[in-house]
Amino acid sequence: MTRTSYHHGALREALLAACLRLIETEGIAAVSLRRVAREAGVSSGAPYHHFADRAALLADLATQGFRLLTDQLTTARSTADSPTTALVALEQCYVRFARDQPGYFRLMFRPELSQPEKHPDTRAAGEAAFGVLADAVAACVAAGDLAPERAEPTTLTLWALGHGLASLWLDGQLDKRGSLFGTTATALVDSVIDGIPGFLDTGTGPPRTLPLR
Structure with missing residues (x-):
């Protein structure tokens, strides 16, 4: 044009x-x-x-990214055959989104740039993406796969896991680690995410949310 x-x-x-x-x-x-x-x-x-300004442009782009992520997470969850495998699918989807959409991912979690406190649509879009994971964990509780008191810390743990893996991958750290052990970043990510069902089965992890100091 x-x-x-x-x-x-x-x-x-x-x-x-x-x-x-x-x-x-x-x-x-x-x-x-x-x-x-x-x-x-x-x-x-x-x-x-x-x-109106640069922040407004970045906020709109971050909103677009969160909505795209929400759509992909929703699709990933819908294709899983159980509540537990849905968590695996969501983690894989989250890391894949970061790998395939690095521009969006690098911006979406920079609130000092997109200023979501001034742009309610951006904040709502971010909460919707997180809500897909929270709902999937709640489904595990409803299915008896997870104790109710572990729902919140498990949700945060899974978010941190997915985000950490995604960030390490984008920064090239997983490729470096993979080369040391004769494997690939993809294999490292898969090996970590595949352990999620075992994490739920063994009951490991914090039973309650601990206060931050």
Whole structure:
């Protein structure tokens, strides 16, 4: 499209797509409204028709990322054949999302940039993604696979596990570890995630949420 051929809705999507490309190729620091406009092939003032400032643009992009993650997590859970295997599927999906969508992932968990406290849609989208995991853990409780008092710490543990693996993979750390042991990052991730059913069966992990000090 040329800068004169964008209609109202297409311009917003083009700007978001340009912002995502910049993050993936040059990092979040490269993003400015002027630079995004140039990347999209529009005038430097065009972004202000949709975004008040850089934070608003990043918030909208983070919202888009969280919604995409929620859709993928929901699909992954729906294809599992039991509540426990659903947790495995969700962990695999979370790490895969980070690997396939690094631009979104690097932004979504940078609240100082997207400022979700000022953008309720972003906060709601993030909570919806987390809610898929929380609901899956609740299903394990309902099925008798997990004690009720372990639901909250188990949810946080699984979130931390998935996020940690995803971050390590994106930062190249799993590739380094894999090379030391003659394996791959994918194999390392699979070996960790495959242990989730055993974690539930043995009852390991904190029985209650401990106070932070």
